[in-house]
Amino acid sequence: SQQGEEDPQALSIQEGENATMNCSYKTSINNLQWYRQNSGRGLVHLILIRSNEREKHSGRLRVTLDTSKKSSSLLITASRAADTASYFCATVHTGANSKLTFGKGITLSVRP
Amino acid sequence: DGGITQSPKYLFRKEGQNVTLSCEQNLNHDAMYWYRQDPGQGLRLIYYSQIVNDFQKGDIAEGYSVSREKKESFPLTVTSAQKNPTAFYLCASSIMGGAGAETQYFGPGTRLLVL
Numbered sequence: 001s002q003q004g005e006e007d008p009q010a011l012s013i014q015e016g017e018n019a020t021m022n023c024s025y026k027t028s029i030n031n032l033q034w035y036r037q038n039s040g041r042g043l044v045h046l047i048l049i050r051s052n053e054r055e056k057h058s059g060r061l062r063v064t065l066d067t068s069k070k071s072s073s074l075l076i077t078a079s080r081a082a083d084t085a086s087y088f089c090a091t092v093h094t095g096a097n098s099k100l101t102f103g104k105g106i107t108l109s110v111r112p
Numbered sequence: 113d114g115g116i117t118q119s120p121k122y123l124f125r126k127e128g129q130n131v132t133l134s135c136e137q138n139l140n141h142d143a144m145y146w147y148r149q150d151p152g153q154g155l156r157l158i159y160y161s162q163i164v165n166d167f168q169k170g171d172i173a174e175g176y177s178v179s180r181e182k183k184e185s186f187p188l189t190v191t192s193a194q195k196n197p198t199a200f201y202l203c204a205s206s207i208m209g210g211a212g213a214e215t216q217y218f219g220p221g222t223r224l225l226v227l
Contacts, residue, residue: 102156
C-alpha cells in the first residue's frame with residue numbers, strides 16, 4: 001500500500017502551545033499535501049510541498065519534507081481552540097497522475 | 113458563491129436498493145473525485161474523472177458506479193452489490209494541469225446509512 005502513515009494518531013495540547021504532526025510514506029512522491037477536517041465536514045487544503053522543496057510556511061503553519069527519510073512534519077505554532085480537527089497528509093506519487101493517497105489522519109485537540 | 117455541493121447530507125438505504133449521491137461544482141474544474149471515509153480511517157478513492165464522458169476506477173470501485181455527462185456534475189451510485197455501504201462519502205474537484213493542479217477542493221460530504 002502507498003498509504004502514508006501519520007504520527008501520533010491523537011494529540012492533545014493546551015492553547016498557545018505548538019503542535020507537531022508527522023507523516024511517513026513508502027514510495028517516491030511528486031508532492032505532499034496536508035489537509036484539515038473538522039468533525040463531520042469536508043476536507044480543507046492547508047499546504048502543499050513539492051519533492052524538491054524542504055520547507056514551506058503559511059501563516060502559523062510550517063511544513064518540512066525529508067525525501068531521504070520519506071517523511072514530512074506539520075507544525076502549527078501558537079495553537080488555538082479553533083485548530084481542533086483531524087489533519088491528514090496526502091501524497092501524489094510519481095506516475096500516479098495527480099491522484100492523492102491519504103493517511104489515516106491525526107486527531108488534534110486544543111484545550112482552551 | 114463558488115464551490116462544491118453534495119446532497120443529500122444524510123441518506124438512508126434499504127437492503128437491495130441503489131442510491132445516488134449528488135456532487136455539483138461551479139469552479140470550472142476538469143477533474144472530479146469520489147472518496148469513501150470510514151471511522152478512524154483516511155480517504156479511499158472510489159472513482160475519478162479527468163474529463164467529461166470519461167472516468168476511471170479508483171482503489172475501491174466495486175459496488176459503485178458513476179457518470180460524467182456534464183463538467184459540473186459527477187453523481188455516484190451505490191449499488192446493491194456494495195455490501196457494506198455505511199460510510200461518509202466525499203466529492204472533490206481540481207483543475208487539470210498548471211499551477212495548483214494537485215490541490216483538491218472538497219464538498220461537505222454525504223453520510224450514508226443502511227436501514
